Amino acid sequence: MKVTDHLKASDDTLFSFEILPPLKGKSIQSIYDGIDPLMEFKPRFVNVTYHREEFIYKERENGLLEKIAIRKRPGTVGICAAIMNKYQVDAVPHLICGGFSREETENALIDLQFLGIDNVLALRGDSIKTESSFRPHNDGHAYAVELIEQIDEMNNGNYLMDDVNLEPTNFCIGAAGYPEKHFEAMNLSTDLHYLKKKVEAGAEYIVTQMFFDNEKYFAFVDACRKEGINVPIIPGLKPIKTMRHISFLPKFFHIDYPEALSAELLKCKTNKDAEQVGIEWGIQQSKELKAANVPCIHYYTMSNSDSVKAIAKEIF
Numbered sequence: 649m650k651v652t653d654h655l656k657a658s659d660d661t662l663f664s665f666e667i668l669p670p671l672k673g674k675s676i677q678s679i680y681d682g683i684d685p686l687m688e689f690k691p692r693f694v695n696v697t698y699h700r701e702e703f704i705y706k707e708r709e710n711g712l713l714e715k716i717a718i719r720k721r722p723g724t725v726g727i728c729a730a731i732m733n734k735y736q737v738d739a740v741p742h743l744i745c746g747g748f749s750r751e752e753t754e755n756a757l758i759d760l761q762f763l764g765i766d767n768v769l770a771l772r773g774d775s776i777k778t779e780s781s782f783r784p785h786n787d788g789h790a791y792a793v794e795l796i797e798q799i800d801e802m803n804n805g806n807y808l809m810d811d812v813n814l815e816p817t818n819f820c821i822g823a824a825g826y827p828e829k830h831f832e833a834m835n836l837s838t839d840l841h842y843l844k845k846k847v848e849a850g851a852e853y854i855v856t857q858m859f860f861d862n863e864k865y866f867a868f869v870d871a872c873r874k875e876g877i878n879v880p881i882i883p884g885l886k887p888i889k890t891m892r893h894i895s896f897l898p899k900f901f902h903i904d905y906p907e908a909l910s911a912e913l914l915k916c917k918t919n920k921d922a923e924q925v926g927i928e929w930g931i932q933q934s935k936e937l938k939a940a941n942v943p944c945i946h947y948y949t950m951s952n953s954d955s956v957k958a959i960a961k962e963i964f
């Protein structure tokens with residue numbers, strides 16, 4: 649079932665979450681271990697992120713350099729199929745532009761359709777560590793809007809390979825939005841301008857980057873509506889879990905903590921302290937968002953279900 653149909657079918661705020669494929673070498677059980685504790689809150693859909701491989705060059709004995717893939721995370725498509733099969737819940741694979749030619753994108757989408765997956769979150773992806781800025785595949789997409797256009801074309805029966813008679817796909821397409829603006833955008837106005845293009849190209853809902861100040865989410869929704877972006881906007885929340893997160897999350901995700909939160913974080917001495925503040929803040933944020941009747945609250949687990957469970961217990 650499509651994410652948008654789940655949203656339409658419920659008057660209440662829904663619960664959903666996102667998981668990361670584990671690093672290579674782990675089994676599917678590590679995914680189930682992260683999902684099992686959250687199933688009691690009846691998620692209507694579970695997102696699975698996509699991660700590009702990163703490469704290092706290792707010198708061989710003969711002096712030649714060997715390119716080695718590191719940090720590989722096993723296939724999002726297979727994980728989505730396993731989740732749908734085990735839990736009878738919709739899985740939403742993330743599909744990115746980075747590293748994919750248009751043909752590879754088409755093939756990935758054909759696999760998804762074959763497996764009965766109705767949803768895709770379409771993203772550009774970040775630059776890989778060895779690049780200073782995002783570089784698209786030579787025959788790929790530079791921006792998420794182009795990926796959305798390709799999926800929309802397939803939804804209209806227009807494939808790249810035009811020599812075979814293929815059925816139109818029927819994907820529900822989601823896109824990313826940034827209440828504190830995307831870090832490369834000149835300002836929030838230009839970011840919203842491009843966000844609207846994604847919706848015009850076929851995105852049917854938006855999931856936001858994590859934020860810790862609900863006022864920023866509410867202001868973002870207002871600004872989107874003024875811009876004529878009228879699709880559902882699902883807020884994304886991430887519970888702070890460790891002392892490292894305190895500086896890592898603002899640095900990596902380009903977000904700010906409100907002063908009331910930073911004041912609490914300054915008092916933390918251990919990971920346990922930081923985790924407790926993260927849970928309490930997450931509960932407070934979720935209560936306010938639910939009271940505002942947001943369509944769904946989407947939690948970033950980042951391989952940590954415990955804090956999300958502690959929050960969800962109070963909210964759903």
Ligand code: FAD
Binds near residue numbers: 832834839
């Ligand atoms: P875009 O919409 O393409 O925007 C990128 C930048 O370009 C923005 O600054 C925008 O304003 C600008 N822009 C857009 N269109 C144009 C245009 N036509 N011309 C000029 N400028 C333009 N990354 C992963 O690698 N894997 C994941 O699984 C993943 N999941 C995510 C889930 C969510 C909910 C979010 C919010 C982000 C996720 N990301 C993921 C990170 C995301 O890939 C990065 O934030 C990336 O830098 C931007 O992706 P986007 O789809 O928002 O890009």
